[in-house]
Amino acid sequence: MEAKEEISGDYIVGQPINIPGISLKLTTDSSFFDASALEAQFYFVILDDGSVNGYLNRNISVEIVNPEAHTVQIAFADFNPLKAQDIVNKIDTVYLQEKLAQKKEASDKSLRFLGEQTDVTNDKLQQAEDNLQSFARENKTYDVRGDAATVINKIADQEEKRQELLQRQSLLEDLSRLVEQDQITSNEDSTVAQSIPGLAELEDNRLMQEIEALNNQQWDLRRVLRSYKETTEAVKQRRVQLDFTKNTIRRLLDQNKELLQEQVNKMNRQRDELSAKLAGLPEKATQQARLQRPFELYEKTYVSLINRELEFRIGQAGTTADFQILSPASLPSAPISPVRAMVYAIGLAGGIVLGLGLIAVRYFLHDTVTNTRELERMTSAALLGVIPTYDKEKMTVSKLVVDKNPKSAISESIRSIRTNLDFIGSARKKRIISVTSTVSGEGKTFVTVNLGA
Structure with missing residues (x-):
């Protein structure tokens, strides 16, 4: 203003x-x-x-x-009790508000810092998530270590299946050699399944039927040869049937061999692919771990910052001052100053001291004669009388006043002095009186004029 x-x-x-x-x-x-x-x-x-x-x-x-x-x-x-009370109460209130404001300011700064750090960490966390998603899309997996275990299990399973296929191939080779022989079973009562237990593993019913038929034809030919010669028509027909069955079995065996070989080749290719994939997994695992570490770090930091911010907000909601006002300012019933008894005591003591001091000063500075007794005590001369001060009029020069008022005090005092002088010098014939003083203006002329009148 x-x-x-x-x-x-x-x-x-x-x-x-x-x-x-x-x-x-x-x-x-x-x-x-x-x-x-x-x-x-x-x-x-x-x-x-x-x-x-x-x-x-x-x-x-x-x-x-x-x-x-x-x-x-x-x-x-203060001179005003209400004003003093209001000021004390206001000091308490302002101090309380200031303490709360300081705590709130500290909490606000912490919350701002936590908010900034949360935003920065959230951005970094999103970047880490994007990197992991890009890695997962590129490698089609989220768990490289789990994929390594899966690949190892697949390789083991395929190797087991491959060994089964190789055993089937070996069985087919054995069947090929057995078919070329003239006898499959050891006796006529034995079956092909009993003589060749692994034949069921081929899971080829037609092949089993053809081999069973071949075994029966061989034993039938043996029975016929015991009664007929090679040149007979019965033996020739059975030879023809036997050759036909063998050819059929050979074709079936070749087909099974081809199928098994294709499966073995497929298994080999899959094994090579899995082996190559397994060989590249350590590098991918390292790359994933390198991407996973910042992601986990930012995730933990982000969660920690969120929890910390929540704790600060809860603490800020319940912020209280670290002091307590036990009682508000009370209105005084009586002024604290001045204290009347003290003032009276000080005044009395001061008066006594000043009075005694004044008396002492006046005593030490006293150098005048104030009465006739002091004059008689301090001098050896006789005192003839005392003339009062003449103050009826102001005189520029000394003059006679006893004739104007013969009955006045000053006239009586002059006559008393004159009488005393007569008694002092009555025995002497020559009387000379000298009137003197220390300085002029003390009344020598006035006394002399009126004394001689």
Whole structure:
């Protein structure tokens, strides 16, 4: 607010008033305001910060009441008890608000920092997730180590199946050699399944039927040869059937061999692919671990920051000051200063001391004669009389006054001195009187003129 600037307005009691340079609110108090206050004029003295600080520093006092309980007492001295009470209560309130504001500011700064770090960590976490997703899309897997175990199991399973196929191939070779022989079973009562137990593993029913038929034809030919010669028609027909069956078996064996060989080749190719994949898995595992480490780190950090931020917000919601106001400022029933008994005692003591001092000073500085007794005591000359001061008129020169008022005190004193002089020098015939003093103006001429009248 500038000098000589006037701002006016109508406001309601209790309404906050905000004008340039000041904000205030007037409240009513029945003990302070009465009907006469409506006609009175009130004013505010607005001091600068330095004056306010000096005023507060001069009148405020803080005393430790109980060091163990960390209890302090705040007092304020002022000529107005209500003002002193309001100031102490306001100090408590402001200190409480300031402590809460400081804690809130510290929490806000921590929350801002946590928020910034959370955003940064979230961006890094998303980048790490994108890298892992790109790696998974490229390698079609999320778990390289698990894939390695899977590949090893697949290789073991395929190797087992491959060995089974090789055993079947070996069985087919044995069947090929056995078919070329003239006897499959050891006796006529034995079956092909009993003589060749592994034949069931081929899972080829037609082949088993043809071999069984070949075995029967061979034993039938042996029975016929025991009765007929080679040149007979019965033997020739059986030879022809036997050759046909062998050819059929050879074709079936060749087909099975080809199928088994294709399966073995397929197994070999799959084994090579799995072996190559297994050989590249360590590098992929290393790459995945390199991508997994920052992802796990950012994930843990992000979760930790979120939890920390939640803890700060919970703590901020329940923020309280680390001190407690035990009792508000009390309104004093009597002024603390001045203490009447003390003032009276000091006044009495001061009066006594000053009186004694004045007496001592006057005593030491006293150098005048104030009465006839002092004069008689201090001199050896006889005292003839005392002339009072003549103050009826102001005389520029000494003159005769005893003739004007013969009955006055001064005339009586002159006559008394004259009589005493007559008695002192009555025996002497020559009487000479000398009137003198230390300085001029002390009445030598006045006394001489009136004494000789």
